[in-house]
Amino acid sequence: MPAAPAHASQQPPAATPAEQRLLLVHAHPDDETIGQGATMAQYAAQGRSVTLVTCTAGEMGEILVTELEHLAADKEDRLGEHRRGEIADAMAALGVTDHRWLGGFGHYRDSGMQWHADGHAVAADDVHDNAFSRADLTEAATLLVEVIREVRPQVLVTYDEFGGYGHPDHIQAHRVAMYAAQLAAVPSYRPDLGAAWDIAKVYWGAMSESRMRAGLRALRDAGDTTSFEGMDPDGPLPHFVTADDDLSCAVDAQDHVERKMDALRAYPTQVTLDGPFFALSNNVGAAAWGVEFYRLVKGALGPVGDDGLESDLFAGLAGDAG
Template sequence: MPLSDRRILFVHAHPDDEVINNGATMAKYVTEGVQVTLVTCTAGEMGEVLVPDLEHLAFDKEGGLGEHRQGELADAMKAVGVTDHRFLGGFGRFHDSGMSWADDGSATAAEETPDGAFWHADLLVASDLLVEIIRELKPQILVTYDQFGGYGHPDHIQAHRVATYAMELSAVRSYKPELGEAWDVPKAYWVAMSRSQMSEGIKQVRAAGDETSFADWDPDNLPFGATDEELDAVVDATEFVEAKMEAMKAHPTQIALDGPFFALSNNLGNQVWGKEFYRLAKGTLGPVGPDGLEEDLFAGL
């Protein structure tokens, strides 16, 4: 397959993570002719099932949620126009690790994990699978999570580790040439939730009379999210919010239409979902806009 001039690779842990964090960015870049690739590390077999008629798919019942979420992911990618989406090592290679909630409201590893859990995957084995993809696609941009995985989920943390290690290995000329010609990814970003934007959103949701959404969160003391000072880039893709929302609706087992994500949309509209934030993890910051943030992840290349 011939490579386009601009190429971006997203590395996420489970189906639905990609559209919550980057759906509008994906849709915008696809429209601009950028080659957009998504690598998902697990099928999300341990996720909650929010659709009553599908509760039997839960891991602790009949199972089969991963296969169902594979279909949800395909539908979501159609909504944002992404045609190249892959599972790391192929579908089912790494199992969703599950999680539990810590006292501070962040996620943490569960006491028990299933066989083949991504959290326990050999780092080199998993990274080599991504090295081969990086060398095949030669992306100028790689996007993944920060070292905390955004909010502490072990699979998000592992995705960060695998993506970071794979980038380093991919650039080494003498490292496993059978995986392809060495490629040094010029820029990498960590997805970022703007803490100030989320805080304002929660306050507006409550001001509108919704005391259920984010009920356990203190908007003035959120357990995760990036401060304004930590942010480096924002992709303003407000004209692609409809595509992002359709992609989110394609994940009904994970994202409830009457849940907190859509409550934010109802109260803040395009403002909360149309602008997606990033932290520069590798490379040089390009030209910035009036707010001091890059407005294009390819800036400076």
Template sequence: MVETETRRLLLVHAHPDDESIGTGATMARYVADGAHVTLVTCTQGEQGEILVPELAHLAPDQEDRLGEHRVKELAAAMAELGVQDYRFLGGPGRYRDSGMVWGEDGRRAQAPGDVRPDSFWAADLRAAADHLVEVIREVRPQVMVTYDENGGYGHPDHIQAHRVAMYALILAGVESYRRDLGPAWRVAKVYWSAMPRSAVQRGIDLMKDAAEGPFGNVESADELGFVVDDADITAIIDGSSWVERKIAAMRSYPTQIDVEGPFFALSDNIGQAIWGSEHYRLVHGMAGPVDPETGCESDLFAGLGI
């Protein structure tokens, strides 16, 4: 059981590498600040595309061992960020990566037509939520972070992680629900990670001017399906002092991420700038004091008095 006076942050992500890309600097910052950081990863990422030719034999249509390899990548990334408490939802291998296909616009993901019955997308929502309820009641986080209702860019596992997290949030706080999973706990604040339009556009502009050239041909943030209006951002975490740890954590995923200078590319070949600042939307709980310059919280625990 975690000490009650400790700041406790719980993050719910879909696959190994998602946490480092979207929230790595935040995680490293709070670990350095003495907070207890818990990561719950919902799948082992078995269906991911493989960027390392020598490891192509791990692919689902060959040896189908990519998941066990990505578990090792996750452990290496957590060592870089300093996170000691990381788990898989329901235990390793309980839910399989559902895979994805790109929609007609090529910018938004969707579930493939042949989702396996053991995939996360096909999971019973309450059963999956119960696994997270148990973690919430054990760790007793004051703050939880997950994706928005669209899973950022539409990946079915990101959407399912959102659904599981938000349902577990409610169930964990009900005194009479599943007492066998531990004493009820109410999470004070919940944030959805977000990519503000202005920050994404700055990244695109930087890539256009980079000597080595961009990884993709995106000209405007409006071409991407995962950006949100700047006005929707309620918290900005300055992780600039920990951005090198974030980059190191991302380098721990060579099968999934190609890190090059200040940029990285995923399998869709869209280059993205690596930001030291990470952005969030408060969706549950009361906002705390804000930074007068940004009008946003600079601490996810703001207003909680801890």
């Protein structure tokens, strides 16, 4: 076969699944499954690399299982260790084999939270000395830089600037992830942690406004007035709901939604089987939690479908950037 003319367009080779690496940064166990569990399960099943970094063990979380209330922070203070087991079971359900704690297990503690009168989370009145929300930003980001340079992800997923609903640890995870992504790309910054790595695409997890309104309407039509209590299908919605015009990507992982539900079941201290996640799934179907949405905040938008959205977080990335 004759060689292609010198002026012919040369396309870089498409990346194989094993060359595609996703890094997710979350604050507490269960956050990852609620937000991106179906995406994680689908990508893991496809042979893509999925790395989850969890910043705290969720020591201050509410305990929904009566017989485990003794683990609470104001009692035995052993909830974090229990949730360590829960997230291990959840990752097994999702097929994710690379899970890490920022700085190691217990390095940062759950900051806790309380509800503001406006319906969003704010900092608790009493915060532990090594609470994640109090962490030095550069120190925490540097711990993540080491992971980034080891894993070399092309895609990073974390929270928006409000942490979805205002939890101080979610906001801190956003800050740490975004700053670490910048520092990791600087060759002269801590070269002892590995070669510089520039993450090609950064996304913030999101929830589609139109999907949320449709789901709420289905719940209310089915007579469910308690799931997502206080939310009106036709009224104002919380900050974590994103206007459809601001969305960039919708990963349709409905074939893996049961793995996401299994992972949620692995968190009995935090998620109840009769809670809103399962109620919405029962009334709307797999699309309720099997299609997960994202906002692109760094990188070029890849090819989009008729809905104007990417269908893959790696869209537009060719070859192995490493």
